[in-house]
Amino acid sequence: MTTANHDLTVEEWSKMSKNVRVLNENRETKRIVIEGQIEEGEGDEKTTKSGILILDKEPFQFDEVLTLMKDNEQQFKVDFINDIYRQYTVAARSACNNVKSTFIYPATPLHVEKYSKKDFALVTETHRRYETIVLPYIEKQQFNLQWVYNVLDGKSERERVLLDTDDFLLALNPSWDGTVNDSLHALAIVKPRNIRSIRDLKSEHLPLLQSVLEKSMNFFSSKYGLSSKNIRAFFHYPPSYYHLHIHFTALANRICGVEVERARLLQDVIDHIQLQDDYYQTKTLYYKLATTNPLYKLFEDDEN
Amino acid sequence: MTTANHDLTVEEWSKMSKNVRVLNENRETKRIVIEGQIEEGEGDEKTTKSGILILDKEPFQFDEVLTLMKDNEQQFKVDFINDIYRQYTVAARSACNNVKSTFIYPATPLHVEKYSKKDFALVTETHRRYETIVLPYIEKQQFNLQWVYNVLDGKSERERVLLDTDDFLLALNPSWDGTVNDSLHALAIVKPRNIRSIRDLKSEHLPLLQSVLEKSMNFFSSKYGLSSKNIRAFFHYPPSYYHLHIHFTALANRICGVEVERARLLQDVIDHIQLQDDYYQTKTLYYKLATTNPLYKLFEDDEN
Numbered sequence: 001m002t003t004a005n006h007d008l009t010v011e012e013w014s015k016m017s018k019n020v021r022v023l024n025e026n027r028e029t030k031r032i033v034i035e036g037q038i039e040e041g042e043g044d045e046k047t048t049k050s051g052i053l054i055l056d057k058e059p060f061q062f063d064e065v066l067t068l069m070k071d072n073e074q075q076f077k078v079d080f081i082n083d084i085y086r087q088y089t090v091a092a093r094s095a096c097n098n099v100k101s102t103f104i105y106p107a108t109p110l111h112v113e114k115y116s117k118k119d120f121a122l123v124t125e126t127h128r129r130y131e132t133i134v135l136p137y138i139e140k141q142q143f144n145l146q147w148v149y150n151v152l153d154g155k156s157e158r159e160r161v162l163l164d165t166d167d168f169l170l171a172l173n174p175s176w177d178g179t180v181n182d183s184l185h186a187l188a189i190v191k192p193r194n195i196r197s198i199r200d201l202k203s204e205h206l207p208l209l210q211s212v213l214e215k216s217m218n219f220f221s222s223k224y225g226l227s228s229k230n231i232r233a234f235f236h237y238p239p240s241y242y243h244l245h246i247h248f249t250a251l252a253n254r255i256c257g258v259e260v261e262r263a264r265l266l267q268d269v270i271d272h273i274q275l276q277d278d279y280y281q282t283k284t285l286y287y288k289l290a291t292t293n294p295l296y297k298l299f300e301d302d303e304n
Numbered sequence: 305m306t307t308a309n310h311d312l313t314v315e316e317w318s319k320m321s322k323n324v325r326v327l328n329e330n331r332e333t334k335r336i337v338i339e340g341q342i343e344e345g346e347g348d349e350k351t352t353k354s355g356i357l358i359l360d361k362e363p364f365q366f367d368e369v370l371t372l373m374k375d376n377e378q379q380f381k382v383d384f385i386n387d388i389y390r391q392y393t394v395a396a397r398s399a400c401n402n403v404k405s406t407f408i409y410p411a412t413p414l415h416v417e418k419y420s421k422k423d424f425a426l427v428t429e430t431h432r433r434y435e436t437i438v439l440p441y442i443e444k445q446q447f448n449l450q451w452v453y454n455v456l457d458g459k460s461e462r463e464r465v466l467l468d469t470d471d472f473l474l475a476l477n478p479s480w481d482g483t484v485n486d487s488l489h490a491l492a493i494v495k496p497r498n499i500r501s502i503r504d505l506k507s508e509h510l511p512l513l514q515s516v517l518e519k520s521m522n523f524f525s526s527k528y529g530l531s532s533k534n535i536r537a538f539f540h541y542p543p544s545y546y547h548l549h550i551h552f553t554a555l556a557n558r559i560c561g562v563e564v565e566r567a568r569l570l571q572d573v574i575d576h577i578q579l580q581d582d583y584y585q586t587k588t589l590y591y592k593l594a595t596t597n598p599l600y601k602l603f604e605d606d607e608n
Contacts, residue, residue: 009380010380010390010392011380014373014374015373015374017373020370020373022366025363025364026363027363028332028333028558028559029332029333029334030333030334030361030362030363030364031364032363032364032366032369034369034373053373055364055369055372055394055400057334057361057364057400058334058393059329059330059331059334059336060329060334060335060336060359060361062326062336065336065338065359066324068359068403069318069319069321069324069338069357070318070319076313076314076315076405079404084408084409084410084411085406085407085408086314086406086407086408086409087404087405087406087407088314088404088405088406088407089362089402089403089404089405090359090402090403090405091401091402091403092396092401092402092403093397093398093401094397096359096361096401096403097395097396097397097400097401098393098394098395098396099372099393099394099395099396099400100383100391100392100393101380101391101392101393101394102389102390102391102392103389103390103391103392104388104389104390105388105390106388107388120534120555120556121531121533121534121555122532122533122534122535122536122555123533124571227425228426229425229426229427230424230425230426231426232426232564232565234564251424251425251426251565251592252424254332254563255332258563258564258565259558259562259563259564259567260536260538260562260563260564260566260567260568260569261536261555261562261569262564263563263564264564265564265565265590267428267588267590268590271587271588275579275580275587276579283575283579284571284575286569286571286572288555
């Protein structure tokens with residue numbers, strides 16, 4: 001086996017790579033993910049290494065837009081003209097043309113899997129299916145929660161903690177640098193260690209949920225001057241780990257899974273438990289799963 | 305008054321316009337909206353006309369990505385290198401640099417308002433507030449529903465109708481051209497004319513809601529080969545018009561207001577009415593409104 005050439009530049013890789021294909025693309029956010037392969041070594045030692053190139057168009061910068069408008073290099077090609085409305089296509093040769101590019105080389109099959117397009121599908125989780133399919137799956141997986149306990153015990157990520165109360169710990173989400181208010185994303189991690197998800201919530205937890213909502217909103221108000229009217233507090237179901245946590249994001253931040261088939265407002269959860277103590281033990285929950293998720297396969301088997 | 309020069313090209317406008325400012329921007333979708341002003345006429349006849357330039361970066365095209373990779377004109381500027389992960393910025397001078405540009409000139413103050421950044425805020429609609437604030441507001445506005453009745457009566461938009469049943473009419477949403485399955489967006493408009501929104505729904509409407517869900521999903525399956533697992537059926541609350549209608553969008557289509565503070569899954573609505581007949585007459589609803597919406601002002605007044 002030859003060792004991979006870690007020093008291959010992205011320019012060299014781009015020109016040399018074979019079997020170039022699209023792993024994924026997002027037309028809404030203007031991203032594309034490309035895989036290409038490089039042959040290394042000779043004869044019996046010949047191996048093929050994958051590389052992954054992730055391209056993201058950058059947001060517009062005002063000063064660059066001014067350059068685009070004032071520069072003579074740009075040409076506005078007319079698509080259509082209808083009264084006061086006109087549409088053009090501009091090839092931005094000298095401004096507004098930056099592409100952020102992430103290059104992974106050599107990429108393992110796990111990298112290729114991680115960056116490939118995932119299909120999602122809705123599942124119907126009745127309380128029977130929760131008990132017979134989901135709960136055994138969670139228990140069998142024995143998801144490692146040590147990292148959560150380390151955060152709660154102050155053994156790691158202490159610099160991300162915003163607020164520490166008897167009931168919960170409020171922490172910066174890693175995706176948020178703590179500066180731009182429009183992209184606020186914080187997480188409340190509850191102190192009790194026996195609440196896996198909203199499926200476990202009953203009226204005995206109402207004081208905990210009220211405490212999370214009120215103390216966190218008070219914190220955002222006093223620390224950042226943000227009103228609770230501009231922040232959504234919600235759970236993901238299913239969660240990415242089975243220790244109860246609540247997301248707080250700025251209303252303007254739509255990136256972190258706020259779709260109705262994935263998110264549940266904390267206030268709705270409180271209302272529903274007040275309406276019926278066992279609401280979350282009996283309600284059928286509708287949500288989406290990646291079709292590559294092992295849980296999805298279990299649901300499919302149950303239908304047949 | 306001089307008349308506006310409708311023939312001004314976007315290039316001329318770009319170079320001549322003054323007081324250029326950002327009306328709105330979306331860093332997630334890579335859009336920016338610019339306003340600029342042109343002075344027309346002389347002396348007493350001098351007037352100022354606004355123009356609006358909307359710039360959207362185009363999604364990546366695979367053939368252009370290949371050009372970007374193979375072309376010698378591009379330079380990959382290193383941002384950081386960390387083991388197998390490297391990040392670069394590329395100024396895309398010869399490919400992947402298309403900007404879709406919409407130009408409105410002359411633009412009225414209403415155009416400027418329409419394309420300006422809107423702030424949203426969450427409101428808490430208790431059933432008391434629905435009865436004392438929202439319902440009187442709806443009735444006072446007397447939103448004109450004649451266009452809906454024209455569609456139901458087959459007097460307009462007949463070419464958009466997909467399915468006509470005793471209970472409802474299924475129509476293409478104008479934003480969808482009916483071809484790409486990932487961007488599916490259809491609307492079910494119910495035949496009864498006395499249901500304003502989910503606030504009016506009770507157990508007597510369950511057969512109607514079940515019919516909408518089942519017949520629409522059967523249609524998408526037989527006509528487009530789409531499974532109900534890949535389509536979300538939901539209401540907006542508040543709706544944009546007060547005649548009950550249900551949205552159907554592909555799971556992959558996240559554009560049409562699917563945030564948890566705006567959308568309610570049809571299946572959840574059915575479940576909730578089965579749980580409690582007057583669920584939607586009594587439940588507090590949390591949702592977002594543009595702060596420029598007159599209804600938002602009424603909520604604010606009620607709080608003070």
